[in-house]
């Protein structure tokens with residue numbers, strides 16, 4: 001079905017044929033807009049060069065144009081239905097995918113959708129003030145693109161809650177607008193989504209590491225036996241690719257600029273030259289990677305085993321896995337803290353049933369993906385002729401969830417005493433001084449084709465390198 005743009009809420013789910021649902025969503029719409037006005041981007045703009053989804057297929061799925069942000073057409077788009085789709089895993093493997101929510105799994109499915117839905121507006125809230133300090137109009141536009149699409153992802157989850165979960169679903173949809181990132185009384189559900197994103201280095205790290213967690217979570221929900229959830233997530237993943245690009249190339253450009261200043265001045269101390277020292281970049285990386293690992297939950301989880309067996313949530317690329325997709329007889333190694341008997345704890349592995357270890361499976365995919373980013377950034381350093389390298393810290397480093405939550409460990413993975421940790425943490429995590437320094441660099445640049453000194457322009461600038469084949473120096477944003 002092609003999206004209907006004449007509707008108040010653009011959609012390809014036949015909303016006009018379901019008056020009750022349409023009315024319910026139309027009454028949620030003003031609440032969404034007032035949330036956007038009070039919690040969304042704070043910088044006033046006239047219009048922004050934005051991508052809007054208009055289809056779910058092929059190259060023509062989006063259009064680009066200057067739009068006032070409040071007029072953005074947030075819509076409801078599900079990927080096409082695959083005729084005859086069967087459940088690919090778990091106890092219901094081989095049965096037709098569900099078009100309705102089975103009563104026995106209602107509570108669990110609703111919970112999964114609420115948790116995913118809660119992250120979407122959270123990141124918009126976290127990024128609310130970044131517009132004030134954007135390093136270029138190109139970056140400012142990318143920030144707003146990510147923001148409007150996270151808003152659309154909220155719509156995607158709210159649609160499912162309204163359409164399939166009755167009154168409780170509608171109440172949860174309201175709650176998604178009432179919880180707020182970092183709020184004392186009603187914080188967002190997951191820890192990483194209550195952290196601040198106070199500067200653009202944090203933003204690039206967030207879109208690299210935390211949006212990437214989102215990619216993997218959506219990947220597991222895309223496998224769901226509940227077909228509308230699967231199709232929703234499939235389309236969200238398409239938009240998510242841009243968010244990954246913003247993070248990956250954002251960090252590329254920070255590293256590139258730092259490397260350039262290091263070689264030009266033959267010094268590691270680039271702060272004096274207005275660039276971000278490599279060790280500060282590493283500390284930000286350490287922080288964002290470790291809080292994102294926490295989002296994968298404990299190494300073992302009976303809940304997740306049950307979700308899998310029930311068909312609610314699969315593995316990353318489930319259908320490409322060469323096994324029985326039941327996992328009842330399989331075992332895996334997971335990270336653990338082992339007491340050898342002498343009271344001495346060590347970082348080690350332990351064997352558990354594959355079903356119980358599914359969080360570990362997903363996290364392993366994510367870690368391998370993150371390693372790809374580090375490789376890219378190190379190539380930039382190598383090409384600049386520099387011997388320094390960035391790295392991913394050990395999984396035990398700075399963890400607050402899972403097997404290593406109760407210990408302190410160095411980025412190399414040695415267990416530390418509380419005193420050792422306290423003495424050395426400033427080498428590994430951003431200090432107040434680091435943060436203040438990074439913040440001091442965040443002076444907005446709002447002239448077309450210009451860019452702040454701490455970050456390189458995208459490759460191909462100024463004549464290319466932009467969005468939708470536009471040049472870097474295009475007028476991406478008209479400020480109010």
Ligand SMILES: [Fe+2]
Nearest residue numbers: 120150153214
């Ligand atoms: Fe999202």
Ligand SMILES: [Fe+2]
Nearest residue numbers: 211214240243
């Ligand atoms: Fe995202």
